[in-house]
Amino acid sequence: MSEKKIELTKSEQIGDTRDHIADLVNASVSVLKEENKNALLKLLETHHESDIAEMIALLNGGQREQFFALIGEDLAPSVLAELDDHTQAWIAERLDPEFLAAALQELETDDAVFVLGELDDDEQKEILDLFPEGERIVLQRSLDYPDESAGRLMQSDVVAVPPFWTVGQVIDYLRVTEDLPDDFLEIFVVDPTHTPLGMVKLNKVMRSGRPTLMQEILDDNFTPISAELDREDMARMFERYNLVSAPVVDEDNRLVGVITADDVFEVITEEAEEDIFRLGGVGDETVGDDMFRAMRGRFSWLLVNLLTAILASIVIGVFDGTIEQMVALAILMPIVASMGGNAATQTLTITVRALATRELLAINTLRVIGREIGIGLLNGILFAILLGITGWLWFGSEMLGIVLAMAMIVNMFVAGLAGIVVPIWLNKVGVDPAIASGVFVTTITDIVGFFAFLGFATIFLI
Structure with a gap:
């Protein structure tokens, strides 16, 4: 850098x-x-x-x-x-x-x-x-x-010496050798096959006497990274083990490079941006992209959203007779659907992040699903009381308030369930949940919200 x-x-x-x-x-x-x-x-x-x-x-x-x-x-x-x-x-x-x-x-x-x-x-x-x-x-x-x-991010120039070299030999080597990295923090100690045995920090080299053997001061408690390792997993290792740099090894465990913290900072930033962009359906677009390239990137996801919106409209069309008899239903319908969509987005955001950071594993999946369903139900009950009273006072119909409350509970429950199950399922089948989850979850909450509200209205009001 x-x-x-x-x-x-x-x-x-x-x-x-x-x-x-x-x-x-x-x-x-x-x-x-x-x-x-x-x-x-x-x-x-x-x-x-x-x-x-x-x-x-x-x-x-x-x-x-x-x-x-x-x-x-x-x-x-x-x-x-x-x-x-x-x-x-x-x-x-x-x-x-x-x-x-x-x-x-x-x-x-x-x-x-x-x-x-x-x-x-x-x-x-x-x-x-x-x-x-x-x-x-x-x-x-x-x-x-x-x-x-990690192999794409590593710096191939490393300082590697045999374990039988003395500190004095290493210092002399560093002084006279020209093709060394511009900046480095550790010296790697390797065996004849170039397999890393450990590493020695520069401050330890400078504080040791010249006759001291490198094998006497090496730190063998280090964290080698496979060159094939995904860069997200690599960044997570740096974060977990508080690494400043780490050796990179090939399939034969030979030292081939080093990863430094500055590269990891960029990975963390890029991965976070990538997930945000994917959740929004804009891919890797930047404000510097030309208008037509940005338009093409957004069009595909807007088209998918159009198709899902049509599905929601079809559900509304099934109850057109009910809506014609009670105009209040048309006014209140968007409240149920939008509340469910927002609640699902909250759950979805937490789930996608947990999957990306490996906080959501097989061992705790059922517990987390139960937690999100519980949150959905509790919020559903609270908002059902609030909106039920609002609907009653607004239109002067106690039963309309009850219908609105029941629909809210159902949709908030489904929002919590869909917001976590959909990304987990997509992740299991190999689809990036950050890309596709939003469309599926929004469609589910819209359809369930409309169906529950209009269905209850048909049963209890018409």
């Missing part, structure tokens, strides 16, 4: 960075209008790579084209690693392959893999062919791992 010094004002130090980014965007747009390359480069020199990357993402299409036409290949390579996926792909298409290959060689291997991973296979091969053979092999090995795996 970048080493550029971050200079923040007092307001930025307490978290108010949005005005800072807005000022950078406005200043950049002004310089672009003047087409002053030197002024633009001078402006960028005073800002962190992350801020520059966000500024580029916030420029509109024409401004972004002008930005790269003006700055060309003077863009700092470290900015590439900070860009979001879509902006990164957009830029990679416009950069000369030789420049892109040279820029990636200046980055840490994990950042280079991140940029390469956004290119299609042909572009990847074209760029990789421009790398020296040794570096190309290392990058290709990381790219061969699944997209969402």
Whole structure:
């Protein structure tokens, strides 16, 4: 990651960075209008790579084209690693392959893999062919791992020494060897097969005498991570065991890289955003996407919602005669359905998060289901009393209030049940519950709400 010094004002130090980014965007747009390359480069020199990357993402299409036409290949390579996926792909298409290959060689291997991973296979091969053979092999090995795996995030450059080396030998090795990582916190101790035996923190190396053997001070209580491990599970391991970094091993338990906390922070943020977007049916859309791409992403889920709304309308149509005889039913129907939908969304949110964090397991599933049903029933009873009285006073019909109360209890019960059972079932059959649960749960609560309310009305009022 970048080493550029971050200079923040007092307001930025307490978290108010949005005005800072807005000022950078406005200043950049002004310089672009003047087409002053030197002024633009001078402006960028005073800002962190992350801020520059966000500024580029916030420029509109024409401004972004002008930005790269003006700055060309003077863009700092470290900015590439900070860009979001879509902006990164957009830029990679416009950069000369030789420049892109040279820029990636200046980055840490994990950042280079991140940029390469956004290119299609042909572009990847074209760029990789421009790398020296040794570096190309290392990058290709990381790219061969699944997209969402630890192997894609790991830094391949690690410091590994044999257990019989002394602290003095290690220090001399660190001083004279050039192809070492720019930043590292631990030195890994490995056997002849490159299997990690343990690790030694740098502070322990510096505090030990030169004759001390590395095997005497190594910490064998470490947590190796499989390169095939899903990145969400990897992030969870960092959180559970309070890790700062961890060695990555291949299928033969050989050391192939290291994962550091900065990569894990990004994973946690991205996974949280992904779940929120999926619950909303907007995929991986960002505000920087063009209008037609965003429209296509939303259309499919809106179409599904349209079909489910038609199902709910069909249920209403079955009771059209009942509604015609009592207009009050049409006024009160949305209350029952919307209350059930909101209650189900609350349960759904808790359940999806529990599934994602592995808090909901086979051992406690029945207990949690019972808990959510109980919450639904209790809320149903409370709101049944409240709305029953409201319906009675509003329309002067005691029986209408009772019907409204009964329908509310039924729908709140079903909301609690559907809000937890549907995502658990989808997760069991291999479908991401964050994507599909909302549509199913909303449909269930709408249909049950309408059916219960109008059904009770038909029996007791008409």
